Amino acid sequence: MAVMTYREALNLALREEMRRDPDVFVIGEEVGLYEGAYKVTQGLLKEFGPKRIVDTPIAESGFTGVGIGAAMVGLRPVVEMMTFNFALLALDQIVNSAAKLNYMSGGQYNVPIVIRGPGGPAHQLAAQHSQSMEVYFYHVPGLKVVRPSTPMDAKGLLKSAIRDDNPVIFIESETLYNVKGEVSEDPDFLVPLGQAAVRREGTDVTVIAYMGMMYRAMEAAEELAKDGISVEIVDPRTLQPLDTETIIRSVRKTHRAVVVEAGAGFAGMGSEIATEITEEAFDDLDAPVARVTGAQAPMPYARSLERLKTPTKEKIADAIRQVCYANGSR
Amino acid sequence: MAVTKVVMPKLSEQMEAGKVIKWLKKEGDRVQSGDILAEVETDKADVEMEAFGSGVLRKILVSAGDKAPVGALIGVIAEEGDDINAVVAQAGGGAPSAAASSAGAKPAMADRPAAVPPQPKSEDHAERTPSPSKGPESPGIRRAQETVAQQPAVTEMAPRPQAPAAADGGRVKASPLARKIAAQSGVDLKLVHGSGPGGRIVRRDVEAAAAAPAAAAPAAAAAPSAAAPSPALRPVTPTVTGPEYEDVALSTMRAAIAKRMPLSKAPVPHFYVTSEVAMDRAWELREELNGLEGQPKISVNDLVIRTCALTLLHHPGVNASFQGESIRVFHRVHMGIAVALEEGLITPVLRDAHAKTLAQIAVEARDLAERARQRKLRTQELSGATFSISNLGMFDVRDFSAIINPPEGAILAVGSVRKVPVVTDEGLGVGRRMAMTISCDHRVMDGAMGARFLQDVKRLLEEPLRLLV
Numbered sequence: 001m002a003v004m005t006y007r008e009a010l011n012l013a014l015r016e017e018m019r020r021d022p023d024v025f026v027i028g029e030e031v032g033l034y035e036g037a038y039k040v041t042q043g044l045l046k047e048f049g050p051k052r053i054v055d056t057p058i059a060e061s062g063f064t065g066v067g068i069g070a071a072m073v074g075l076r077p078v079v080e081m082m083t084f085n086f087a088l089l090a091l092d093q094i095v096n097s098a099a100k101l102n103y104m105s106g107g108q109y110n111v112p113i114v115i116r117g118p119g120g121p122a123h124q125l126a127a128q129h130s131q132s133m134e135v136y137f138y139h140v141p142g143l144k145v146v147r148p149s150t151p152m153d154a155k156g157l158l159k160s161a162i163r164d165d166n167p168v169i170f171i172e173s174e175t176l177y178n179v180k181g182e183v184s185e186d187p188d189f190l191v192p193l194g195q196a197a198v199r200r201e202g203t204d205v206t207v208i209a210y211m212g213m214m215y216r217a218m219e220a221a222e223e224l225a226k227d228g229i230s231v232e233i234v235d236p237r238t239l240q241p242l243d244t245e246t247i248i249r250s251v252r253k254t255h256r257a258v259v260v261e262a263g264a265g266f267a268g269m270g271s272e273i274a275t276e277i278t279e280e281a282f283d284d285l286d287a288p289v290a291r292v293t294g295a296q297a298p299m300p301y302a303r304s305l306e307r308l309k310t311p312t313k314e315k316i317a318d319a320i321r322q323v324c325y326a327n328g329s330r
Numbered sequence: 331m332a333v334t335k336v337v338m339p340k341l342s343e344q345m346e347a348g349k350v351i352k353w354l355k356k357e358g359d360r361v362q363s364g365d366i367l368a369e370v371e372t373d374k375a376d377v378e379m380e381a382f383g384s385g386v387l388r389k390i391l392v393s394a395g396d397k398a399p400v401g402a403l404i405g406v407i408a409e410e411g412d413d414i415n416a417v418v419a420q421a422g423g424g425a426p427s428a429a430a431s432s433a434g435a436k437p438a439m440a441d442r443p444a445a446v447p448p449q450p451k452s453e454d455h456a457e458r459t460p461s462p463s464k465g466p467e468s469p470g471i472r473r474a475q476e477t478v479a480q481q482p483a484v485t486e487m488a489p490r491p492q493a494p495a496a497a498d499g500g501r502v503k504a505s506p507l508a509r510k511i512a513a514q515s516g517v518d519l520k521l522v523h524g525s526g527p528g529g530r531i532v533r534r535d536v537e538a539a540a541a542a543p544a545a546a547a548p549a550a551a552a553a554p555s556a557a558a559p560s561p562a563l564r565p566v567t568p569t570v571t572g573p574e575y576e577d578v579a580l581s582t583m584r585a586a587i588a589k590r591m592p593l594s595k596a597p598v599p600h601f602y603v604t605s606e607v608a609m610d611r612a613w614e615l616r617e618e619l620n621g622l623e624g625q626p627k628i629s630v631n632d633l634v635i636r637t638c639a640l641t642l643l644h645h646p647g648v649n650a651s652f653q654g655e656s657i658r659v660f661h662r663v664h665m666g667i668a669v670a671l672e673e674g675l676i677t678p679v680l681r682d683a684h685a686k687t688l689a690q691i692a693v694e695a696r697d698l699a700e701r702a703r704q705r706k707l708r709t710q711e712l713s714g715a716t717f718s719i720s721n722l723g724m725f726d727v728r729d730f731s732a733i734i735n736p737p738e739g740a741i742l743a744v745g746s747v748r749k750v751p752v753v754t755d756e757g758l759g760v761g762r763r764m765a766m767t768i769s770c771d772h773r774v775m776d777g778a779m780g781a782r783f784l785q786d787v788k789r790l791l792e793e794p795l796r797l798l799v
Contacts, residue, residue: 255507255533286507286533287526325526325534 002185007177009151010040010116013158014078016187018048021076024162025052027063028080028117037082038118038177064090064115068097068167071113076162084119084133084171091136098167099142114161114168120211120262121310122174127298132263137169138240144168144193145240149214151181153237156191164193175212196243198250202232205320206250208273209260210235213311217260220317229324239269247273248280255286256323260311265293287323292316333412334383336405338398341372341709348372349397349582350404355387361407368394368404373586375707385409389418393501395509504531515540516579583674594736598652599772602731603780605788609747609762612794619688626692630764631667631721634744635691636797637790639663639683642717645783649716651737652773666715666735667695669702676702677735679715688797719744729765739774742787743767764791 004012018024025048030037032045032055045053056063060081067077081087087094094115102110119133138145144166148154154172161168199214200221209217214235221231234250236242251257257277259270270291277289292311300306338348351369355361366378367387381387385407392404406414502519504512508531512519515536522539524531580588612633619628642649642663651658665683669676678698683691701707720732721744732743745765752761766787770780790796 283506283510286505325532 001182003180004151004183005177006151006154006172006179006181007038007040009155009181009183010158010172011042011044012183012185013155013162014041014044015047017076017159017162018044018052020187021162023074024076024078025054025070026078026080027054027056027067029056029058029063029082031055031080036080038174040172040177041080060086060089061093064093065097067113067115068093068101068111071098071111071167072101072109076112077114078162079113079115081115081117083125083129083174084117085129085131087115087117087133087169088136090115094137094143094167094169095140099140102166103142110165111167112165114158114164114170116158116161116170117172118174118177119171120173120175121294121299121306124301124303124306125174125299126301130299132261132268132294134169134171134239135263135268138269142167143240144238146170146193146238147210148172148191148237149176149199149211149235151179151183153191153197155183156189157193157237160190160193163190168193173211191237193238194241194243195238196234196236196246198232198246199235200231200233202230202254204230204232204254205256205258205324206232206234206247206254207258207260207316207320208234208236208247209316210237210239211262213260213262213316216311216313217316219313220320223313224317224320227321227326229320229326231320236269236273242272242276244273244276244280248277251277251281252284255284257285257289258292258316258319258323259289260292260316260319261294262310263294264296265291266296268293287325290319290323292319333414333417334381334385334407335403335417336367336379336381336387336407338392338400338402338404339370339377339379340400341370341375341377345372345400347397347399350392350394351376352394353390355381357387357390359387361385361387371582372709373582375709375712376705377709381407383407385412388412388414391418502531503529504536505533507533508536511536511540513579516577581673583671583676587674590735591733594733598734598736600731600734600769601772601777601780602767602769603777603784604729604731604765604767605781605784607764607766607788607791608752609764609791612791613747613762615794615797626689626696628688628692629695630723630747631719631744632688632692632695633791633794633797634719634721634742634766634787635665635667635680635683635695636686636688637787638717638719638742639665639686639691640797641783641786641790643684644786645779647775647779648740648768648770648783650739650774651716652739652771653737657739657774660716662716664714664716666718666738666741667698668718668720668732669699671703676707676712677715677718678702678707678711679713681714717741723747723764729767731767732769734769734771736771739771740780741769743769 014026018026026041026044031041032050032053035042035045041053056066064079064087067079070077081090098111098113098115119131121130121132134145134147137143144161144164146157146161146168148157148170158170161170200218202221207217207221214233217231217233221233224231232250232254234247236247257274259273261269265271270293274289274291277285292315294311295309297309299309341348349371351371353368354366355368361367361381361384363381363384365381367381368379370377370379386409387405388408389406390404391406392398392402398404403417406417408414503524504519505526509519511517511533512522517536517539519531519536522531522535525535526532609630612630616628616630616633619625646659646661649660649663651660662682663684665680666677667680669678678701680686680691680694680698686694698707698711715735715738718732718735718738718741720741722730723744723746725746727745728748729745730743732741734741743766747762747764749760750763752759752763766784768780768784770777
């Protein structure tokens with residue numbers, strides 16, 4: 001175990017996998033000489049050389065297509081999106097090629113590609129660079145979607161994603177790159193895809209949250225503990241496939257659920273999880289499942305408006321009190 | 331223009347009330363005659379309920395999870411413009427259906443000789459033809475499922491508080507968990523004050539209500555609390571935490587059994603005849619059959635079913651039912667097979683057992699038992715038995731006696747096949763023996779008749795090759 005940042009954990013995961021498997025390579029804008037816009041690929045060019053750390057022109061559709069083609073002939077590309085918002089330019093490659101080739105070739109081709117980069121709201125990155133991009137991808141059959149919240153998960157999940165034979169969308173966060181935590185230095189350490197983690201045990205309400213929202217929910221839980229409300233926090237970690245079993249098990253225990261997501265709520269992760277809970281654990285619910293989501297609006301640039309658009313610790317705490325029928329205040 | 335009343339259908343002979351599990355259509359949905367409207371839980375099975383008229387489901391009067399007596403109005407199908415107020419208003423009393431019942435009533439049993447009712451709705455021929463309405467309704471109202479009103483139970487059950495007169499105002503708002511806990515702890519939600527938003531009853535309200543009676547019994551409560559602070563008393567009594575007992579609410583099935591069994595044991599004069607069968611040859615035959623490839627596995631009970639079915643054809647007096655003024659003797663054997671479930675007991679019917687081979691019986695009996703456990707039996711599979719078999723052999727039971735399931739005239743209780751010492755011509759040997767006890771309705775038959783039947787069952791089981799021809 002070593003304490004390192006989320007960024008360093010990702011870097012270590014790439015390094016270990018590239019050492020382990022010569023088929024793994026990194027491709028994207030500024031990943032080589034500049035060592036990554038967010039320095040995730042720091043030192044990799046020096047260690048692995050330009051054949052395995054490939055700088056590209058500003059052409060997401062093009063280099064994603066190169067990655068998909070390489071994956072089809074047996075390599076294991078890691079495609080970096082400088083921010084995941086730019087993946088919109090490669091959407092056709094990802095949705096129509098990466099996700100579907102295994103199916104459409106009758107299993108003759110698989111596409112073991114990882115497409116990674118930061119996404120979701122950060123600090124004043126405004127409308128075009130703050131989007132919670134996971135919603136565009138988890139709807140597509142054939143894609144796996146990962147959102148790692150901690151340094152340990154960043155490493156373990158990225159390694160699992162690289163070793164997975166399916167296309168994996170791996171969305172990090174600008175706000176988490178400097179978060180520090182314990183990380184296993186064992187090169188065989190993996191966090192399997194499709195397994196949620198219980199971040200905090202509690203008895204009164206289950207909060208399902210990931211990435212920055214998970215940390216805000218933790219703060220809300222600390223505060224509510226003073227009022228005698230015991231909050232359990234489940235971090236799904238992988239959104240597709242989703243570990244509903246862990247979520248349902250928790251809700252069966254607490255009888256209440258709040259889902260938090262940074263993006264706009266309509267047809268979001270909260271809708272999906274709330275539906276799963278209603279289908280699987282209806283008779284265990286003592287209150288309707290509540291959602292805390294971003295507002296149905298583009299992300300404003302102004303700091304004050306940004307705060308209004310995004311779920312805050314206070315909004316999460318309010319929703320928890322509401323499902324616990326403890327909303328005396330506010 | 332027709333207004334179709336949707337009433338709680340009568341789906342089994344004993345059914346007096348049913349619970350709407352869920353509505354598959356909601357208010358405002360257009361429905362065609364024959365569409366599945368809702369799923370209904372009876373005391374025996376979960377059954378789909380069809381629409382008997384077309385139009386728009388204008389009103390749902392009994393919401394999912396609530397019960398209604400047989401014949402009670404639970405919904406209304408009509409066209410958009412039709413005035414349904416009169417129909418809905420009548421629902422409160424439940425009187426019209428009761429009135430119709432006495433008018434059009436035949437004795438329920440008289441329907442039964444048509445031994446195989448093909449569909450539950452075959453009994454409902456009345457409403458299939460748009461009969462001119464009798465009774466107080468306005469012309470044109472189709473009397474959905476009239477025959478269901480034959481049961482006197484309707485009048486008896488009608489004035490339940492759930493009778494959906496105030497359809498909207500009367501609905502109890504409670505969280506699913508609160509409902510579940512209330513059902514388990516026997517709390518009547520109608521008496522509970524809801525503390526959630528809009529008066530919703532939530533878990534804490536039900537738990538408070540469930541705890542209230544205990545608090546009201548000061549004598550009982552005082553004793554343990556007085557004992558608690560005195561450590562001197564501790565060593566004397568072992569400390570047991572938790573409540574001393576709990577009252578478990580009757581499941582629908584348990585309630586039906588509790589109600590039905592005294593109706594058998596008290597008025598039906600039972601007598602019992604016990605016999606023991608040498609099962610050595612039947613056992614060998616069964617092993618030989620089960621050794622054959624591609625054959626369904628035959629159980630001992632399958633052998634007993636086949637034996638009884640064949641024997642009953644020669645003893646029609648045992649395959650008979652008391653009818654008050656007469657004894658009905660059946661010429662076909664519909665075998666009731668008791669199946670133990672977690673929450674009770676159910677007796678699906680293997681029809682025309684006398685005409686089926688061992689293999690057919692084995693396959694059908696297993697299918698019935700499996701679906702009984704999943705509560706997937708159709709209603710017609712739960713009625714019409716002429717004789718029943720209850721086998722507790724798998725519980726290592728030597729012998730026992732069973733309670734007759736009226737209107738049947740007899741039931742055979744079968745114990746385990748046991749290895750026992752037996753006296754043979756050469757001395758002492760080991761044999762397989764099985765005890766059987768028949769319970770007979772003395773109004774239908776006498777001891778000798780039951781004994782002769784049992785003797786023939788024994789003979790057949792001891793010469794089991796006859797079962798194959």
